Every structure is written in C-alpha cells, then in structure tokens.
Amino acid sequence: MSAFTLHDLEAIIAARAGASAATSYTKTLLDKGAAHCAKKMGEEAIEVVLAGAGETRDRVVAEAADLMYHLLVLLKARDIPFAEVEALLKSRTAQSGLDEKASRKDA
Numbered sequence: 001m002s003a004f005t006l007h008d009l010e011a012i013i014a015a016r017a018g019a020s021a022a023t024s025y026t027k028t029l030l031d032k033g034a035a036h037c038a039k040k041m042g043e044e045a046i047e048v049v050l051a052g053a054g055e056t057r058d059r060v061v062a063e064a065a066d067l068m069y070h071l072l073v074l075l076k077a078r079d080i081p082f083a084e085v086e087a088l089l090k091s092r093t094a095q096s097g098l099d100e101k102a103s104r105k106d107a
C-alpha cells in the first residue's frame, strides 16, 4: 500500500499555492477564495453521497479522493493546518478513553 498521506497532499497544495493559475487547478481554486473552495467541496461531498448510495466501489474511491483534496484546499484557503484537525480528532479519542484501550490491546 502507498505511503502517500494527507500530509503529503497538504504539502503539494501549499506548494501549488505559489504556482501560476495557468498551470495549477489548486491555484485557480485558491485565487477564487474560501467561499468558492467551500462550494466546490460541497459539490464533491454530494458526489461522494451519490456514489456511496449506489455507484461502483471504484467510483466511491475516486469521489472520496476528490473530496479529500477539496477539503485540504478549503483548509488551506482558511489557513487551517490539517494537523489542527488531527489534534481535535485525537482529543476526542482521548476523551472517550478509546486511545488507551486501543494501545492496551496492541501491547
């Protein structure tokens, strides 16, 4: 399985923020502002919903990838590091105590 992560994609998006809009779809989105990025992400989310409800497995995977990309572009447009989202997810896990249970199970 590929070791490519959302952090890798976040770094690519950050780099493409400095590119020309003529050569970068990411830059085109960012130039249009956070509200446009949010609208695009909403469209991609609907495509995941439709694919998840009744399209092929490959379509679900493809639409999920589009959604992840557009979510990271939106976070970039709002100057929110993906690590901040991860930290919130981690704190929720810690609140539920499931992180300790999971590490005990691994030991």
Ligand SMILES: N=c1c2ncn([C@@H]3O[C@H](COP(=O)(O)OP(=O)(O)OP(=O)(O)O)[C@@H](O)[C@H]3O)c2ncn1[C@@H]1O[C@H](COP(=O)(O)O)[C@@H](O)[C@H]1O
Residues within 6 Å of the ligand: 012, 013, 016, 023, 024, 025, 026, 027, 040, 065, 066, 069
């Ligand atoms: N992961 C992606 C990625 N996923 C989806 N997309 C693009 O998102 C768009 C979504 O399709 P749509 O039909 O909704 O959009 P569209 O009609 O083409 O465009 P709109 O005018 O509606 O905005 C397509 O153009 C896809 O190519 C992506 N574009 C870029 N990346 C990553 O970003 C990197 C940098 O890309 P550039 O910024 O283009 O250099 C790439 O190497 C990839 O790693």
